[in-house]
Amino acid sequence: xxxxxxxxxxxxxxxxxxxxxxxxxxxxxxxxxxxxxxxxxxxxxxxxxxxxxxxxxxxxxxxxxxxxxxxxxxxxxxxxxxxxxxxxxxxxxxxxxxxxxxxxxxxxxxxxxxxxxxxxxxxxxxxxxxxxxxxxxxxxxxxxxxxxxxxxxxxxxxxxxxxxxxxxxxxxxxxxxxxxxxxxxxxxxxxxxxxxxxxxxxxxxxxxxxxxxxxxxxxxxxxxxxxxxxxxxxxxxxxxxxxxxxxxxxxxxxxxx
Ligand SMILES: NC(=O)C1=CN([C@@H]2O[C@H](COP(=O)(O)OP(=O)(O)OC[C@H]3O[C@@H](n4cnc5c(N)ncnc54)[C@H](O)[C@@H]3O)[C@@H](O)[C@H]2O)C=CC1
Ligand SMILES: CC(=O)C(C)=O
Numbered sequence: 001x002x003x004x005x006x007x008x009x010x011x012x013x014x015x016x017x018x019x020x021x022x023x024x025x026x027x028x029x030x031x032x033x034x035x036x037x038x039x040x041x042x043x044x045x046x047x048x049x050x051x052x053x054x055x056x057x058x059x060x061x062x063x064x065x066x067x068x069x070x071x072x073x074x075x076x077x078x079x080x081x082x083x084x085x086x087x088x089x090x091x092x093x094x095x096x097x098x099x100x101x102x103x104x105x106x107x108x109x110x111x112x113x114x115x116x117x118x119x120x121x122x123x124x125x126x127x128x129x130x131x132x133x134x135x136x137x138x139x140x141x142x143x144x145x146x147x148x149x150x151x152x153x154x155x156x157x158x159x160x161x162x163x164x165x166x167x168x169x170x171x172x173x174x175x176x177x178x179x180x181x182x183x184x185x186x187x188x189x190x191x192x193x194x195x196x197x198x199x200x201x202x203x204x205x206x207x208x209x210x211x212x213x214x215x216x217x218x219x220x221x222x223x224x225x226x227x228x229x230x231x232x233x234x235x236x237x238x239x240x241x242x243x244x245x246x247x248x249x250x251x252x253x254x255x256x257x
Pocket of ligand 2: 091139140141142183184185186190
């Protein structure tokens with residue numbers, strides 16, 4: 001009889017870091033639920049993950065009910081629930097003097113509320129199933145240092161760090177670990193957008209802001225989704241069982257804590 005695979009849900013799994021994490025967790029032997037608000041891209045991503053059960057769930061992580069429903073569907077269709085990856089996030093480049101209420105809300109809706117709903121839904125499901133589990137969220141080096149022009153984004157990622165510590169303490173007795181990964185400069189669409197917005201605001205040439213950040217990396221190259229996925233694989237696996245409340249920097253050498 002085939003053994004039941006462990007089940008992981010990855011939000012923002014249609015592309016970028018989330019897709020890199022999904023690819024790695026599939027190689028690690030997980031059955032996967034990919035969640036994203038971009039349905040077309042999500043279906044294509046899921047179709048490319050050929051080695052195991054994968055379901056695609058189109059949902060917006062800002063909607064609490066949708067996140068809870070996604071976790072329910074993952075359990076019902078994949079036969080369990082073990083790991084929650086709160087990866088979906090958005091960036092925003094705006095000088096702090098000009099950030100509007102709507103802009104502040106938009107970033108916090110996704111990066112903070114989305115993570116809170118993910119923590120709640122996963123912890124409730126682990127408890128209902130009577131076992132522990134791992135909750136892993138996307139923070140950033142911007143959860144450890146403030147970066148000019150990224151005020152709302154940095155505030156949202158500092159919040160993820162706080163939530164990770166709080167949830168780790170509140171759920172430890174239930175056998176649930178809660179950690180976060182803190183990448184540096186990853187060459188995804190998010191950074192293409194950040195670079196373009198810096199160019200618009202500062203007059204820098206296209207690509208110049210990205211190149212300047214990459215130049216400051218000790219290991220001398222930008223980060224890939226696979227670099228991030230290696231850390232997430234560890235956080236999702238048994239070797240991190242004694243680790244909780246940590247926001248681990250993986251940035252090639254930019255921020256030292
Ligand atoms: N790219 C980078 O350099 C870094 C990224 N991060 C964080 O890693 C995570 C992933 O980033 P990337 O892959 O670079 O971003 P990306 O922009 O390439 O991909 C993000 C994915 O999340 C999805 N998404 C956005 N809002 C959503 C919502 N409300 N509901 C459901 N899905 C939603 C998008 O549709 C997209 O598929 C984010 O939380 C980001 O803040 C952290 C540090 C560095
Ligand atoms: C997008 C992001 O988190 C940084 C620090 O670049």
